[in-house]
Amino acid sequence: MNAPEIAIVGAGVAGLAAASFLARRGARVILLEALPRAGGRAFTDHPAALGGAPFDHGASWLHSAERNPLARLGRWRGEALIDTARARQRLVIIAGRPATEAELAARDAADAALEAALVARAGRPGADPSFAAALDDLPPNPWHANSEAIEATLIAAADPARLSLADWRANRLEGTNLLPPEGLGAYVLRLLAPPAGVLAAATAVSRIDWGGGGVTLETPRGTVAAKAAIVTVSTGVLAAGHITFTPALPVTTASAIAALPMGLLSKVALRAEGAERLDLPPGCFVERRLDARGEPFMAFNAWPRGRDHVVGFIGGGAAWALARAGVKAAEDFARAELARLFGTRAARAFAPGAVATTWGSDATFLGAYAYPLPGAAAARLALATPLAGGRLAFAGEACHPTLAGTVAGAVISGRAVARAAWHAVGCS
Ligand SMILES: Cc1cc2nc3c(=O)[nH]c(=O)nc-3n(C[C@H](O)[C@H](O)[C@H](O)COP(=O)(O)OP(=O)(O)OC[C@H]3O[C@@H](n4cnc5c(N)ncnc54)[C@H](O)[C@@H]3O)c2cc1C
Known part of the structure; x- marks a missing residue:
């Protein structure tokens, strides 16, 4: 692939939604994911201890189906969904x-x-x-x-x-609330599968330099340069400093991350x-x-x-x-x-x-989903506010003001930020 225009960090629901939004519009995208698999906290497994039955480690219900883009998309595609x-x-x-x-x-x-x-x-x-x-x-x-x-x-x-x-x-x-019969993680991967060549799995980002005209992202497989970056990792991962930012994040963003700890x-x-x-x-x-x-x-x-x-x-x-x-x-x-x-x-x-499940101890998540401390409900929108004219933006469940902690919130947040990044880099 030619140099990407937009680098997305994390192939959970928000990252997958952002990637498919951008790829459909012809933007050159790379999806950098720490784990060998996509889906993040939407993950269906078939453990032997359950006789091979589908088991969602994370999300299992499509909540608030009336305003859930994944419920709409699934119905349109004729997916079976249990009410x-x-x-x-x-x-x-x-x-x-x-x-x-x-x-x-x-x-x-x-x-x-x-x-x-x-x-x-x-x-x-x-x-x-x-x-x-x-x-x-x-x-x-x-x-x-x-x-x-x-x-x-x-x-x-x-x-x-x-x-x-x-x-x-x-x-x-x-x-x-709707339930995909074979698991929500599997459902997400069917509906939001990244286009060929976009996903770079087992590629954890450790540093993002957003100080120049574009962004550069450090990974164990080398440095990726792009015009803009969308970061979708959990607030637990951000607060732990697993990704460092140069220059440091502004106080409003850093305070929002601190005010949105991970629940379990x-x-x-x-x-x-x-x-x-x-x-x-x-x-x-x-x-x-x-x-x-x-x-x-x-x-x-x-x-x-x-x-x-x-x-x-x-x-x-x-x-x-x-x-x-x-x-x-x-x-x-x-x-x-x-x-x-x-x-x-x-x-x-x-x-x-x-x-x-082990979401609390897993260093790629460090919890289940984010909640704001008393007095900090505005932190979600503060975190969702793009920086440097859209060159660096955060997305994911923590960023949605009314569907936080859900796959619906993650999809909507991912798409919204993708749209902003698409305009910011002049792809339209
Ligand atoms: C136990 C549990 C039950 C839940 N139940 C429901 C439910 O029934 N319904 C519902 O709607 N929601 C539910 N949720 C919430 C839902 O799973 C999340 O809101 C949603 O999946 C979050 O998506 P995301 O894209 O914001 O984040 P994530 O899924 O966390 O995606 C971020 C991605 O970034 C990757 N990553 C981390 N660090 C790096 C790095 N340094 N470099 C590159 N990649 C990195 C991660 O591996 C991950 O793939 C549940 C969650 C849990 C844990």
Whole structure:
């Protein structure tokens, strides 16, 4: 290929979306990716421990399908997509028994009241408190621990005391959730496959010089010169300094990165080996009533896509603690949580071995997705503001103000920055 006009760092969803946008317009693009594979945090695997069934280590649902470009594109291409609302069931366990209808109604009412109160609080002018601080101000309710654990700790992957309430409000997931039957990572690679010759895999960028008229990027395979660079790595990778910038990034960008730490959501999957299915229908979500706010816990999705495994989700500080303790500790935690839910039936149901995700300890990600600290909700747009007339720009899930932490946000951000870079380098 001739010298690229635009170098994209990272072949996750944002990088792939930017590359296909630019390549379709005839721009010369190179996609520099640290790993031997593309897809980033959208990654479908077929582990032997799950009998070869598809398992998404990262993203699995197409959230907010109504405004998700990957849902639109998939439907247009005739891709099969499972609408999870139709199949959605849930089980709430209280002290080893299923919640009654009245208890479920109380949980739903508490959830709705909490959401309305927090949305109203977030809309008030003045300081942006943390999710936890805003919850402290509400009259106590025994279900608040569950609502907080699911809304902040699992969905936002953040500790509630460190999560901006304004950002939680802006990024609440609404609308339809769709599930690609063979895995979202595989789906992303089908829909956003980079054009031939564009992807340079196993090519980590260690330094970007953006001081002259163009940019140069250092990799172990040599230096790449281009007119502009789009950087899509996680804020965890940026904050760790795995890529150095010359000249140093301006204060607004550096402060935005510091204000957008990575949260952690981890998954542990276990396969059922006999006929025991714990009376759970496929796709069912299971949670237990928590005794106190902040209690470590795992929620489960049973038999996703009709497969023989359950997937446990754990987020926030408890997930970071397990990431430090290692994969076996995560498996043990999942088995202990299943035993709390289903007693000895759980021990009989699952085969030895498990699959546990490692986003927190993996140096190419250093977390699941970014969340802003209280008062820092504007950091997402600050990070997304291109530098040097578009010669250097950042994109990815962290940069989207209302679909952050999702593949939809990453696609939209990648395309928007690609459009700006395309104009900046005069390709139009
Ligand atoms: C457990 C988990 C569950 C999730 N569930 C969902 C879900 O159900 N639905 C949803 O929409 N979203 C979900 N997400 C979030 C979603 O996966 C991300 O928002 C999205 O994939 C991020 O894409 P990105 O392109 O911004 O970043 P990334 O995917 O991180 O892409 C950045 C790329 O840069 C590469 N890279 C890193 N360092 C370098 C370097 N120095 N040089 C070159 N390349 C480098 C990385 O390898 C990576 O490929 C989940 C995430 C996790 C972790």
